[in-house]
Amino acid sequence: MLSRRKMLGRAGAMTGAITAAVAAASVSRVAMAALPEPVLQTRPDTMPPLVPGTGRPYNPVVTLNGWTLPWRMNNGVKEFHLVAEPVVREMAPGFKAHLWGYNGQSPGPTIEVVEGDRVRIFVTNKLGELHSVHWHGQRLPNGMDGVTGLTQPGIPPGKTFVYEFVARRPGTFMYHPHADEMVQMAMGMMGLWITHPKAKHPLIDEVDRDFCFLLNAFDIDPGAYTPKIMTMLDFNLWAWNSRIFPGIDPLVVRKNDRVRIRVGNLTMTNHPIHLHGHEFLVTGTDGGPTPKSTRMYEVTTDIAVGQMRQIDFLADEEGDWAFHCHKSHHTMNAMGHNVPTMIGVDHRGVAKQITRLIPDYMVMGERGMKDMTEMEMPLPDNTAAMMTGTGPFGSVGMGGMFSVLKVRADQPRGDYRDPGWYPHPPGTQAYEWTGALAEPARSPADGGGAMPPAAKPAREVEVQARKPTGGHGGH
Ligand SMILES: [Cu+2]
DSSP states (O other), rough: OOOHHHHHHHHOOOOOOOOOOHHHHHHSSSSSSSOOOOOOOOSSSSOOOOOOSSSSSSOEEEEEEEBBBEEEETTEEEEEEEEEEEEEEEEEETTTEEEEETTTBSSSBBEEETTTOOOOOEEEEEEEOOOOOEEEEEOOGGGGOOBTTTBOOOTTTTTTTEEEOOOOSSSEEEEESSSHHHHHHHHTEEEEEEEEOOOOOOTTTOOOOEEEEEEEOOOOOOOOSSSTTTTTSOOOOEEEEEBBBBOOOOOOETTTTEEEEEEEEOOSEEEEEESOOOOBBOOOOOOOEEEEGGGOOOOOEEETTTOOOEEEEOSSEEEEEEEESGGGGSOSSOOOSSOOTTTTTTTTHHHHHHHOTTTOOOOBBBTTTTTTSSSOOOOOOSSSSEEEETTTTEEEEEEEEEEEEEEEOOOOOTTOOOOSOOOTTTSSSSSOOOOOOOOOOOOTEEETOOOOOOSSSSSOOOOOOOOOOOOOOOO
C-alpha cells in the first residue's frame, strides 16, 4: 500500500482507472477524465495532519484514530474518491469488528477543503445494496444532496456516482449514507468534512492543534464480530471514530497551544462531552461559526443526535486531563445491563455453594462494579473488556467514550507523539491522610426539612433503591 504522502506527491500524475464498473451515464459530464485512484487506509492509528500540497493553504485537522483523504487537482477542481465497502475495524487492541465504511475504514477518511473550493467526489458502491452519500450541513444544489429516492436514484452495487459542488461555507460538517440509513449507519458508515476558511475570518480564530472525531455506537454481542443493526437504543459499545477506550488515542498538545476539537454525533442519543482542567467556548456548529454573543465558557457541551460542536480553548494547564462523555454508562464497554445492584449484599458462603455447581461463577458488584476490572473473568474471544485502561496509578476503570488530553510544556510544536504519563510536581497530588480521624458529627436522625412531620411514623421504613429491570431504553 502506498503511503498517503507519496500518493499526494504523485496525485497530479494519477490516471489509473479503477477496476469497478463505471456508470457511463453518471460520469459522462466529467469530460474524458479517469477517476482518481482510490486511496485506502486500514491502520487504526491517528495519522499526522495532511499538509495540503495543492490548492489554498490551511492548518489541517488531526482525525482521532483516523486520516484525511488525499485528493488530486483536475483543472482547478479538487477530486476525491470514496469507496463504500465492508471493512474490518480494530475497535480496541484485541477486539475487531466487521463494519461497513469507506476506503478501508469506519469512519471513512476526513475530507478537508477550503471555502470556495469546487469539489468533485466520486463515490463507488462496493456494498451489496443501494447507497448514496449525504453531505451533512453543506450548501449545495439540491440534486447533490444525496438523498436516495428524493434527489437521486440510489447508487447500485458496483456503480460509481459523481457529486460536484462548491464548498460555500467554512465549518465542521460530516457525510453519511441516505440509503437504508438505519443499517448503513449502524454498520459504521460516516465521515467528517472540514471546510477551512479561505482567509482570516472574524469568527474563526487560528489554532495550533485542530482535532476531530465522530461519536458512534454499536451493539456487538461478546464474542461476535458484526453489529446488531436492529438495536435502537441499547447499544453496548460507545465509540469515538469506531474506537473504544483504551483504544482511543490521547489528544497530545503543547502547553499554551490554542486547541480546537470538532465532534459530531451520529449515534441514537445525546452525549455531554466533558473536558477536565480547562474551560472552552463552543465556536462552531454544523451551521458554521457561532456568533460571539452566543459563546460562554463551559466544561461540558451536550451534543444531540445529528449535531456537531466545535470547541476552542487555551491548553494552559499541564497534565493528563480526562476527556469523556459524561453519561457514565457511555464510559464502559460491552456488558449486560440486566444485573441487579449488589452493593451491600454479603455473598460470602453463598458464592462458595454456587461455585460448586458453576465453577466460573463470579460475585459481581458487592463493593461496586470496579472490581470487574481486576477480575480474571473468562471472556469469549474477540471481546473488549468492560472497563479497563491502566494508568500510572492502576486501573482507570473506564471504557467507551473516554480519552486523555495530554498537555506538556516540552512537547515539540507539531509533534503528536504520546509523551507518556504526566510527572506530577511534588506537592501537587492528592495524598493519603495518615493522622487521626475524628468521628463526623451527624445531623439528627429525623432529618431536617422545611415542614417536619408532626408525628413519627409507626415503624421505620427503609427504601431499597433498585434500578428497574428489563429494558434499558432510557440512556
Ligand atoms: Cu455518551
